[in-house]
Amino acid sequence: MTPHTATATRRTAPPATSVYFPIQPDTLEPIVDFARFAQDMGVRRLWMGQSLRMETHLILSALAARVPGLPLGTGVALAPLRHPYQAAIEARTIAGLSGESYVAGFGPGAAEFQRMLMPEPYARPLGVMYDYAATLRRLLDGEQVLQEGEFSTVKGALLPAPAPPVEIGLGVLRPGMARTAGRVADVAITWLTPHSYIADTLRPALAEGAAKEGREPPRVTTVVHVAVTRPARNPLRAVLTAVGPHLGSAHYTDMLRRSGLSADPKDPVQGARTLLDSGVFLTGTPDEIARQLRQHRASGVDEVVLNVCGVYFTEGEKAAMRDLREVLEAEASDV
Numbered sequence: 512m513t514p515h516t517a518t519a520t521r522r523t524a525p526p527a528t529s530v531y532f533p534i535q536p537d538t539l540e541p542i543v544d545f546a547r548f549a550q551d552m553g554v555r556r557l558w559m560g561q562s563l564r565m566e567t568h569l570i571l572s573a574l575a576a577r578v579p580g581l582p583l584g585t586g587v588a589l590a591p592l593r594h595p596y597q598a599a600i601e602a603r604t605i606a607g608l609s610g611e612s613y614v615a616g617f618g619p620g621a622a623e624f625q626r627m628l629m630p631e632p633y634a635r636p637l638g639v640m641y642d643y644a645a646t647l648r649r650l651l652d653g654e655q656v657l658q659e660g661e662f663s664t665v666k667g668a669l670l671p672a673p674a675p676p677v678e679i680g681l682g683v684l685r686p687g688m689a690r691t692a693g694r695v696a697d698v699a700i701t702w703l704t705p706h707s708y709i710a711d712t713l714r715p716a717l718a719e720g721a722a723k724e725g726r727e728p729p730r731v732t733t734v735v736h737v738a739v740t741r742p743a744r745n746p747l748r749a750v751l752t753a754v755g756p757h758l759g760s761a762h763y764t765d766m767l768r769r770s771g772l773s774a775d776p777k778d779p780v781q782g783a784r785t786l787l788d789s790g791v792f793l794t795g796t797p798d799e800i801a802r803q804l805r806q807h808r809a810s811g812v813d814e815v816v817l818n819v820c821g822v823y824f825t826e827g828e829k830a831a832m833r834d835l836r837e838v839l840e841a842e843a844s845d846v
Contacts, residue, residue, distance in 0.1 A: 528554055528814070529584075530545075530552075530557060531734055532545050533820035535562040535563060548835070549581060550580070556584050557584070558614075561588045567585055568601040568602075580610055580611060583613055584613060586616045586816065587681075587682040588618075589617070589619070590619055590643050592628070595647050595663055596646075598647055599615075603651060607673065607674035614700075614732075615680060616698065617644070617682070619639060621760060629662075634661075643663075644696055651679075653669065680699070687716075689716035690716045690717070693719060693721040694724045698729050699732070700732050705772065706733075714728070717731070731812050732815075732816060733807060735815055736819075737793045738834060739834045739838065740795050753818070753820040754820075754821075755779050755783070759776050767782070767791075772791070797834075801842040819835055
């Protein structure tokens, strides 16, 4: 465990920059360190994905008690693991314990994951996620819900309990899910998405879905992988460590091909090179990375979430926090 560096004066990150906790922990201490660091740096929110070691929502509840006052979010948790009623209770609990707004981000997971838990994968993943998010929203709004879906049934309401607002997020890679998120979500959460693809493909689809329901489009939160260039650091190794499994999956490589990049699930090494060459995985000096992040904001990204997973896994917590600190400080200076 590496202690965070306390400062007498709280640092201020750019207002739309967050950080991503990059590992599936087996103790609470690593994320407590990370959260205190994030709080010291003044980031908007600390995000976490689905952990299959210590469960994500239990970790975030414990974290909220240890480090109160830090907004949290899941980007994303996997819907097949929990009934929407349970998901609503968990989301409200984390918001209440943290004392801050919470983003309950969900996705269907890969078909292979669905097969682990169900007789068959979702035949209509877009419809399933629409129903899931809509049910969550109604429950969290205090409504009496009568919903009989293909994979879950809800007949009731949550018991009332005070808590800060909970926003609903959906993981978005392709236009179909973007239209679904536009219809029902507060936040569209993207991962490995080139900024031009967000501007040209995802944002129009979000707007199309929102128009169908007569609502404003959700804001866009994108997770951006970064690694500062340093002597003896191998950026290709960092990419493969961080997102090698994604580069071997059909849905991520399909998204990358839709964006105009070369991606073959049978060749993740070449896919990693493509991410580096195209700037989807950001490297360079902290100032260079900060300048590249401007392109995401110019493409309509409302919140950038910095992910140092590749550095964390290859060099450890201290090196990862050093990268985050330097990039956050460079971004703050660049505003």
